[in-house]
Amino acid sequence: MATRIHVQTTLNGEAVEFLCDSRQSLLEVLRDDLGFTGTKEGCSNGNCGACSLQVDGVLVDSCLVLAAEVDGQAVNTIEGLASPAQLHPLQQKFLEHAALQCGICTPGFIMAAKALLEKNPKPTEHEVRYWLAGNLCRCTGYDKIVRAVLDAAETMEASA
Amino acid sequence: MAEATAYQVIGTRPVRPDGADKVTGRAIYGADVRMAGMLHGKVLRSPHAHARIKSIDTSKAEALPGVKAVVTHKDLPEAPDKIANLGEGAVNLKFLSNNVLAQEKALYRGHAIAAVAAVNVHVAEEAVNLIEVEYDILPSVLTAPEAMEDGAPILHDGMTTTSLGEKTDRESNVASHYRFTLGDVAEGFKQADLIIEREFDTATVHQGYIEPHNATAMWNEEGHVTIWTSTQGAFVVQKQSSEVLGIPVSQVSVIPAEIGGGFGGKIPVYLEPVAALLSRKTGQAVKLVMSRTEEFESTGPTPGSRLNVKMGATKDGRVVAAEASLAFEAGAFPGSPVGPGGMCIFSPYSFPNMQVDGYDVVVNKPKTTAYRAPGATNAAFASETIMDEFAEQLGIDPLQLRVMNGAKEGDRRVDGPTHPRIGFLETVHAALEHEHYNTPLEGPNRGRGVASGFWFNVGLQSSVVINVNSDGTVSLVEGSTDIGGTRASIAMQAAEVLGIPYESVRPTVAGTDGVGYTDVTGGSRTTFATGYAAYEAANDVVRQMKERLAERWNAETEEGATALTAEDVTYSGGVFGCSKDAGKSVSFQEMAELMPRTGGPISGRATVQPRGVGGAFATHIVDVEVDPDTGKVSILRYTAVQDVGKAIHPSYVEGQIQGGVTQGVGWALNEAYLYREDGNMSNASFLDYRMPTCLDLPMIDTVLVEVPNPGHPFGVRGVGEVPIVPPPAAVANAIYRATGQRMTDLPMSPGYVLDKMQS
Numbered sequence: 001m002a003t004r005i006h007v008q009t010t011l012n013g014e015a016v017e018f019l020c021d022s023r024q025s026l027l028e029v030l031r032d033d034l035g036f037t038g039t040k041e042g043c044s045n046g047n048c049g050a051c052s053l054q055v056d057g058v059l060v061d062s063c064l065v066l067a068a069e070v071d072g073q074a075v076n077t078i079e080g081l082a083s084p085a086q087l088h089p090l091q092q093k094f095l096e097h098a099a100l101q102c103g104i105c106t107p108g109f110i111m112a113a114k115a116l117l118e119k120n121p122k123p124t125e126h127e128v129r130y131w132l133a134g135n136l137c138r139c140t141g142y143d144k145i146v147r148a149v150l151d152a153a154e155t156m157e158a159s160a
Numbered sequence: 161m162a163e164a165t166a167y168q169v170i171g172t173r174p175v176r177p178d179g180a181d182k183v184t185g186r187a188i189y190g191a192d193v194r195m196a197g198m199l200h201g202k203v204l205r206s207p208h209a210h211a212r213i214k215s216i217d218t219s220k221a222e223a224l225p226g227v228k229a230v231v232t233h234k235d236l237p238e239a240p241d242k243i244a245n246l247g248e249g250a251v252n253l254k255f256l257s258n259n260v261l262a263q264e265k266a267l268y269r270g271h272a273i274a275a276v277a278a279v280n281v282h283v284a285e286e287a288v289n290l291i292e293v294e295y296d297i298l299p300s301v302l303t304a305p306e307a308m309e310d311g312a313p314i315l316h317d318g319m320t321t322t323s324l325g326e327k328t329d330r331e332s333n334v335a336s337h338y339r340f341t342l343g344d345v346a347e348g349f350k351q352a353d354l355i356i357e358r359e360f361d362t363a364t365v366h367q368g369y370i371e372p373h374n375a376t377a378m379w380n381e382e383g384h385v386t387i388w389t390s391t392q393g394a395f396v397v398q399k400q401s402s403e404v405l406g407i408p409v410s411q412v413s414v415i416p417a418e419i420g421g422g423f424g425g426k427i428p429v430y431l432e433p434v435a436a437l438l439s440r441k442t443g444q445a446v447k448l449v450m451s452r453t454e455e456f457e458s459t460g461p462t463p464g465s466r467l468n469v470k471m472g473a474t475k476d477g478r479v480v481a482a483e484a485s486l487a488f489e490a491g492a493f494p495g496s497p498v499g500p501g502g503m504c505i506f507s508p509y510s511f512p513n514m515q516v517d518g519y520d521v522v523v524n525k526p527k528t529t530a531y532r533a534p535g536a537t538n539a540a541f542a543s544e545t546i547m548d549e550f551a552e553q554l555g556i557d558p559l560q561l562r563v564m565n566g567a568k569e570g571d572r573r574v575d576g577p578t579h580p581r582i583g584f585l586e587t588v589h590a591a592l593e594h595e596h597y598n599t600p601l602e603g604p605n606r607g608r609g610v611a612s613g614f615w616f617n618v619g620l621q622s623s624v625v626i627n628v629n630s631d632g633t634v635s636l637v638e639g640s641t642d643i644g645g646t647r648a649s650i651a652m653q654a655a656e657v658l659g660i661p662y663e664s665v666r667p668t669v670a671g672t673d674g675v676g677y678t679d680v681t682g683g684s685r686t687t688f689a690t691g692y693a694a695y696e697a698a699n700d701v702v703r704q705m706k707e708r709l710a711e712r713w714n715a716e717t718e719e720g721a722t723a724l725t726a727e728d729v730t731y732s733g734g735v736f737g738c739s740k741d742a743g744k745s746v747s748f749q750e751m752a753e754l755m756p757r758t759g760g761p762i763s764g765r766a767t768v769q770p771r772g773v774g775g776a777f778a779t780h781i782v783d784v785e786v787d788p789d790t791g792k793v794s795i796l797r798y799t800a801v802q803d804v805g806k807a808i809h810p811s812y813v814e815g816q817i818q819g820g821v822t823q824g825v826g827w828a829l830n831e832a833y834l835y836r837e838d839g840n841m842s843n844a845s846f847l848d849y850r851m852p853t854c855l856d857l858p859m860i861d862t863v864l865v866e867v868p869n870p871g872h873p874f875g876v877r878g879v880g881e882v883p884i885v886p887p888p889a890a891v892a893n894a895i896y897r898a899t900g901q902r903m904t905d906l907p908m909s910p911g912y913v914l915d916k917m918q919s
């Protein structure tokens with residue numbers, strides 16, 4: 001086996017280091033080696049968005065990122081979103097709007113929506129739909145997801 | 161009944177109990193399961209659509225460092241050629257076993273041939289590529305019409321058609337043929353002024369749940385197998401696995417993980433027995449997870465179909481005869497949903513003369529499995545298109561035509577049953593009155609379509625236990641895996657009966673060792689049947705509390721007074737009272753505290769098999785715009801009206817409808833298995849198998865019509881499946897109004913629509 005690569009990264013604000021193979025995706029290392037299974041896998045080829053997370057603030061499909069690439073970068077996953085006592089407004093609004101049925105797409109949608117609201121705190125419905133088009137949900141028909149994101153945007157604006 | 165009742169909990173929209181864990185990534189889905197020392201597996205799959213397996217050489221794979229075991233069909237016991245009821249209907253065990261690991265023949269591209277367990281998934285993948293299989297490639301056949309032709313390649317040597325219940329001696333790919341008849345269609349057609357006959361083709365489509373199939377199994381030293389998996393039914397996995405592995409059900413425990421969508425596709429076992437075999441060989445837990453390509457090539461799908469439908473109507477819009485011949489692809493093994501298709505095709509209506517012939521046809525594609533109202537969507541595409549043609553040609557509003565022909569209580573379905581109290585006409589009237597239908601659609605290349613649909617729903621079996629806590633809260637244990645908020649809808653029904661807040665009921669989904677037998681989450685049955693069990697179990701709690709209070713109060717009264725019985729104890733609004741003594745009053749919480757002094761813990765339990773299943777009807781309205789240059793169809797507006805019986809948690813009812821509509825729109829416009837000449841699928845990825853994204857859709861308006869189901873204490877009807885039934889027909893009818901062209905094939909992709917427009 002080829003030599004393993006030493007990676008130093010920040011995961012949800014904590015310094016983390018790991019060894020990985022060059023062929024391992026960030027998604028695989030997070031889920032299988034580090035035990036961060038909140039990021040989901042739906043396709044492993046960049047088509048479903050279930051594995052969405054942020055690397056240095058940029059929204060990525062983690063199945064398309066090699067684990068070795070995040071050396072020196074900050075990785076933010078769904079596990080780091082809520083504070084100990086409180087859900088993030090997006091998480092809260094997803095619950096209130098029943099924007100999840102099976103919930104497998106939910107971490108990806110929430111991470112993608114978070115990245116959207118950082119760029120565009122007041123998106124229109126069309127802008128939400130355009131941004132989230134890389135995330136597949138097979139259960140909800142998207143209606144309640146879009147409403148949850150729009151409502152979260154409003155709540156976050158109001159409290160900002 | 162239910163309409164008049166003021167409910168405390170039912171009809172509200174609380175946050176689901178499993179919500180926080182699901183929005184934070186904490187909930188454990190099947191692929192998240194991890195065991196100490198766990199090995200990872202990979203399945204070798206056939207690259208050919210149809211081939212005889214001459215030999216399998218696993219020696220090189222076994223020699224690869226890191227590989228712990230390899231299994232093939234030889235590791236499975238010989239499966240008997242017998243039919244067993246495995247919870248989703250009858251299954252031939254030999255076929256089930258052969259689908260899990262191919263025995264003599266690979267019958268479709270993606271058919272499992274062998275599997276490897278290794279230290280990690282990459283080594284397992286490398287090992288799979290080292291397995292040498294010698295195939296004799298055979299000609300393949302991919303569609304029902306081709307498979308029914310004389311001289312078509314035969315999939316199963318010796319398989320003959322069972323026709324109208326009789327075995328024939330003709331070797332064929334047609335596994336069975338049935339006929340439903342009501343009245344006399346030949347006579348009916350004589351009365352018709354207008355007869356329309358068309359042939360329709362629908363493509364094979366996939367359930368498309370986002371979470372791939374997974375299974376982790378541990379076969380311990382005592383021969384006991386534990387399986388962790390994402391499934392619609394733990395007990396069904398237990399039963400199927402025990403049959404395939406040839407061990408008693410008591411030796412198989414199934415622990416259901418959270419499940420990332422199913423839609424019917426997570427009922428059959430694929431990986432579970434394989435993971436178990438690999439675990440037996442290695443003595444370690446083994447996990448298998450499918451790739452998306454494997455999902456498309458080896459699981460699901462729902463059948464492609466050829467439908468020939470002929471209907472006749474009088475000038476004034478009375479449909480007097482309807483006849484259908486349905487040929488459904490079963491996939492590699494018999495068992496398509498052609499039966500349900502025939503049960504549903506004409507059932508929104510009270511046509512006097514009907515006949516349906518159904519053919520279950522094996523083809524070299526993965527074995528089909530249930531997909532949301534299985535069979536009904538294919539069927540409605542044909543019948544609802546012809547209904548629209550009648551309306552147009554007879555100059556009648558299409559919804560009024562449905563009013564004139566709509567089924568009511570007491571009308572018979574073609575397959576025999578008589579409709580109980582149903583709400584079909586109520587859905588049509590609600591659509592007629594809806595602002596959407598009454599707002600003119602303006603602009604070029606636009607059209608509005610309507611269509612209706614029926615799904616019969618199922619009841620089956622459920623068990624619930626409610627344990628009372630000393631503080632007056634309860635834990636509720638049920639066996640229905642929660643795919644869309646059913647923990648909430650079941651807990652709400654218990655809370656309503658118990659007169660306690662929703663938050664005081666903590667529901668848990670248990671595995672096969674933790675709760676009584678419960679059938680799959682499917683058939684739109686969970687809120688209906690498991691909810692019914694929760695209702696009964698809650699009543700059992702109340703009954704026990706009443707008995708205890710009667711006894712306790714008797715002990716307090718002086719000698720000689722007439723003894724109170726449980727009947728004298730009343731319960732309402734969370735407080736027990738006494739019909740014979742207005743001074744007595746004990747709250748649910750106080751009674752809970754009294755448990756240790758009145759006989760110990762209280763557990764209510766119920767097992768149910770409710771028969772009063774209320775059928776579900778839907779009527780949809782859709783506006784589309786067709787791009788005249790490309791044939792691309794955009795959905796401008798969508799309204800789905802449905803009789804939901806009683807909406808326990810309206811948000812999740814709306815969600816079921818919105819999700820079903822979206823899947824139906826995908827089926828209508830984009831989704832299809834595309835095959836190359838050699839029988840290999842050419843679009844086995846989410847990039848090329850195009851499911852709707854949120855950019856493809858507007859908001860989906862829902863109208864919940866509540867005609868209570870008399871077969872359920874709160875009037876619940878199953879709601880999950882019927883919303884997928886009308887969309888393809890509704891969209892096709894809208895495209896017609898926009899373009900003047902009738903669509904007869906699914907999907908109505910841009911190329912297809914453009915061809916029609918230019919023809």
Ligand code: FES
Nearest residue numbers: 042044046049063
């Ligand atoms: S798993 Fe990464 S996009 Fe689907």
Ligand code: FES
Nearest residue numbers: 101102137138139
């Ligand atoms: S909630 Fe199931 S895939 Fe989105």
